[in-house]
Amino acid sequence: MLRRAAPHVPDTRFLALSVSDAAEDVVGVIRAGARGYITKGTSGAEVSRAVHAVATGDAVFSPRLAGFVLDAFGAAVGETAAADDELDRLTAREQEVMRLIARGYAYKEVASSLFISAKTVETHVSSVLRKLQLSSRHELTAWASARRLL
Structure with a gap:
């Protein structure tokens, strides 16, 4: 719910x-x-x-x-929040997709919620991972959590 x-x-x-x-x-x-x-x-x-x-x-x-x-x-002792410029690298739509993916939503759920295709979600996720220099959804979740973006 x-x-x-x-x-x-x-x-x-x-x-x-x-x-x-x-x-x-x-x-x-x-x-x-x-x-x-x-x-x-x-x-x-x-x-x-x-x-x-x-x-x-x-x-x-x-x-x-x-x-x-x-x-x-994956939070570590001494982990600090990143500068706002990290988030500024992402478009508004990429930020929406990033937050939902980091919260554990499946691509289809994100697509349905944002009224876009699952392929478009996949494209946004790839772009977010590339821009933030992350390699997986798990890393994205840890990154977003550390910055209190969830």
Whole structure:
């Protein structure tokens, strides 16, 4: 559901509250566009802080879940955000495609969402990877995540 909703409300930030603390669930929700993930065992005060943090642009994870996210997106200690000129290399359409692909959408899903063909999505992805000097969707996801573009 989040995958379908997020592209239609790009200024909305999502925080997942779930009973599951399985790595695949956490990573799946983050790839779908959530900025945070906390479990139902979290106290009311912590939930309130998490909602505020996500609303102001921060990412929030229950401590034991943060490792799943770091592992999945290849974040490294000391990794820094890139200069805005990296993103400026991409056209507006390439940025749209990049964000959806980095969130884990399939080419067909991106094509349907943006009303373009899957072949056009493939062309945009190739261009994005070339311009950013990346070699795979996994690297693209890590790049976008490190820059808080998801």
